[in-house]
Each structure stands twice: as C-alpha cells, then as structure tokens.
Amino acid sequence: MDDGTVYDICVVGGGPAGLSAAVNAHVRRKKVIVFGGRTGRPKVNLSPKVDNYLGFPGISGNELYEKFNRHVEEFKIPVVHQKIQNIGPLDGTFTLLSRDGSLYRGKCVILATGVTAHNLLAGEEKLVGRGVSYCATCDGPLYQNKTVTVIDYTGEGAEETNFLAEFCRKVYYLGMAGPAVEFIKDNVEVILNDRPVEISGDDTVTALKTRNRTLETDGIFIYRETYPPGEIIPGLEVEEGYIKVNRRMETGMPGVYAAGDCTGKPHQVAKSVGEGQTAALNAVAYLDSLELSGPSKP
C-alpha cells in the first residue's frame, strides 16, 4: 500500500519523544504522521509515579502517557499502530516499510524508537543481515524451504510465524512473551519455558543455543519492543549502543533526526520530550530550507 501521500515528517516511535516531536511539527504546520503510539507500551506507562516532569509532581506514568496521547489526538495527528521495519531513501524522500507491508513516504524522519529492555544475544550483532533479521516481511522469502527460528519477546512474532510457516520447511517459535499461542500449520514447533542464549555461525547463522537445547536453523527472526539502534536505517551511525546525534538531534544523514532514549541516557520523560521538540523544530527548519519542487501528492 502506498497512497502517494508524502508526509513532511514521519515520526517513528510513539513514546514521549515521538509524541513531542509530532506535536511540535504540527504546531509548526507540518504534515506529520506517527508510527507507534498506544500499542507501543513505552516505559513511562509503567511508572507508578513520575515526580520529575516539571509542573506535574506525583502524576502516574499511565496518567501522564494518557495526557500525551490526548494531546496528539486533540491535534488530530495521524497515528499508525504499526512498527516500521525499514527506512530507505527514494527520490529525495524516505520510504518507510511497516510490519504489515504498507509503505509510507516522508521528506524527513525522526527516530524515537526507544531502547530495548533486552540485551542483544551473543553473536547477534555479528550475524545481522547474515541470518539474523527483525522483519519476516522483508527477509522471510529468502528462507524458502529452510529452517528458521522466531524469538518473540512481544507477541507480535506469532503472526510472523504463521507467515514464515507458509514457505519455510520448519519454524521454531521461541515464545518469551507469555501465554501459549496456536499456529495454523504443523511445521511450527513451539518452545516455551526456555531462553535464547547464543547465535552461532561463521559466515551465516547455523544454530541457536538456548538454555535447554541447540536448534539448527538457517535464519533467526527476533521481535523485541524496539530494534537495535541503527538497524532501521542502513548506515546510521551508532555510538555505544545509541544513535549518534549532535545537539540539534541531527544524525549524520540529512533529513534524519533522532530523539529520546534511542539517543542515550538519561532515559527520562522530560529529556525525551525536550529532544523530540528540538528534533522536530530542526526538521522544520530543514524542510523550510529545502527548495523542493513538485507537488507533495501526485
């Protein structure tokens, strides 16, 4: 799906940084869209009491996040409850691919993807793109008639498993997110009450070691709340595990900004909200500086 709309600013992530970026872009009359939002369960939502968002002592994280979402709703900013899997430059704009296979286009991107609560697995970083993937929609077709493993920390891996089972020979489903799930096809082996430990392989993935066993596998699809920074846009500069930005929240790529937890510590609401604002206002200045010709809709 690509309805041809070109957004001024695509905000990837619906936590405090992303929503702040969206609100600020909207106030400056830019066409903005947010990917993430309520379903993303950002960490603020889990705090029983937030005492350091200036002006609102003692508010619960849940109440504060509700206010953040209502702010965005009041401004009628579109929020798509889909995770963006991949972002690529195309004809002077960026193309964003969501997990359900939809395409979106924007002139600027603000990454507010948060931090993952789970550490990378041993061997994971080395084998990204060589058997390790975060997107069955993108990379699944490479594993026709092969064996793959889905590591699912969020529950969203279940749907991906059904998709993979259609053309893979076998799919191991390692469910870390809680209740058992059922799958359509019987080439899925469900593994619960276990943990992934290490991904092995020299050139490409050959096996996943779990606490209890070793699975021979050609590919591994991992579903976490957030992606490792840098995975979402190839070539993005990462420093000590965070997306590298300057004081203007610019990444090294023109038109790509980042804000919030994915840019570094402290992982706090006010810091994220402030960075979202700074990213948005600098993106607005960047857009204003572009002398784009041609209509934004075909």
Added chain:
Amino acid sequence: MDDGTVYDICVVGGGPAGLSAAVNAHVRRKKVIVFGGRTGRPKVNLSPKVDNYLGFPGISGNELYEKFNRHVEEFKIPVVHQKIQNIGPLDGTFTLLSRDGSLYRGKCVILATGVTAHNLLAGEEKLVGRGVSYCATCDGPLYQNKTVTVIDYTGEGAEETNFLAEFCRKVYYLGMAGPAVEFIKDNVEVILNDRPVEISGDDTVTALKTRNRTLETDGIFIYRETYPPGEIIPGLEVEEGYIKVNRRMETGMPGVYAAGDCTGKPHQVAKSVGEGQTAALNAVAYLDSLELSGPSKP
C-alpha cells in the same frame, strides 16, 4: 554573608531549565538551591498560550510557570530571589556572589541563565572587564571619584546607582525600564527617553554614545534580565553567543553544567525542561563519582 552551607548543586536561573534541574536534583536526594525564580520573569510567563509542552495543550504560559513554581515549592526546594553576579572556584567548591553581596557555596553549578532579549551594544564585548561591567558590587569600588554610567533595562540598576553615587564623582543613569526613579544623591544625572548606541574606548571605556548625546564616562554598568553567556564564570567557553555544552550538558569545566536557552536554540519550554533534567542527572552522577572527604557543613 556565608553561613557555611555547601550545597550539592547550585542552580543559577529560575526559568523552566533551572526549575527542572532543581526538581531532578531533589528527586535524586541532592541538596539543591535555586537563584532566580518568580522575580526573574522568564519568557514562558509572557506566552498567552503554550501548545507544545507535551501533555498540556492550550495552557497559558503564566499558568504553566505557576505549575513549575508550585512543583518546586511542593518539594520545599530553597529559591533565593537574587541574581548571581559571579562564580568562582574555591577549595574544590564554587563560590557564588549574589547581587546583594551574599556568598553561597556549591559542589556543582548548573547555569540556566536564559538569553538576553537585548543585543549587545557595539563595543561592549571588546571592553568587558575594561570599563564594561555587570556588577557594581564587584567592580564599583574601582571607580572611586570617577564618572560611571548605569544602563538599566530591568529597574535593578536604580539601587546600584545609589550605591555607586556614594563614592563616584558622577553617575549617569540611563533608564530603559520604564517609570522615572528618584535617587538619594544629587551627583546622579537621570536620562530618560534615550537609548544607548555604542561604547567607545581603545584600552578602556572613554564614552557612551546614545541616540541623543555622547557621555564621557570611565565605567559602564549594564543591567539586563540576563548576562551575556560566559560573563558569569570567567573562562567559560562560548560559541555563537551561547554557552558551549555537549550532549550531557557539560561545559568544559568540571562540575559546571548549563541548560536551557543559554545553551542555544530552540528557545522553547520543553527543550529547556529536558536539558535541565539532563544537566541535573549528570551533575548527580558527577557528585556521586567525587570521593569528597570532609563534612559538607563546618
């Protein structure tokens, strides 16, 4: 006055950045004091409507600033309604001199001094410390039996003028802040309905040109809402008119942080609040890393 108290963190400035720093330092159980506060009239106070502080669309600047101040009051954080004139290192701590001559001591300093709404005068930067001063308490005594000029944008220069008139030969008082003021001594010449234009002098100040006349003067004391960044701590690195900081809000000086408008654009509430938080939490980490020996009170 110096009652011997050594604060963990001294926050200079009572706008959104300063108050956010104070709240965050307090939450992390540090002994914090704020200089500025309600009397400082930060810009947020003047906005009829703030639409981009996430969670609170449509709030008036005045109401938001009231909430900020109430947050600080609820935490019983001491706020001193005095401007800090000068900060110097002393025995591993910092000594802060306020405009009324009081001394305060702190292990860390967070500068949240805002931006001045008034441009520097022609010649001002060149002659700072060579006739141009921002502090009669500090530098006034150098002008015994000389002629000085007070440029007063805020009203606070009136009191300073009375002080200077006690020992200077003559004091020109150029009042830019509104209503006429009366002075105790008759060696004060009040000039209203005029504007300063240029400060001249080769080695040291010799004259102030105003729109209507030229005043021969040995010293010029300027009172604005805020100081030019860098004036408050000798040697502080300034870049394009702003205090230079990294992403941790560290200045080049150990123990000295900056946040908010004084560090650069955008001049916005959420950006300031976020930076105040980042500065405070990094100051807390710095304090925790110090292996200070000795009691914090004598």
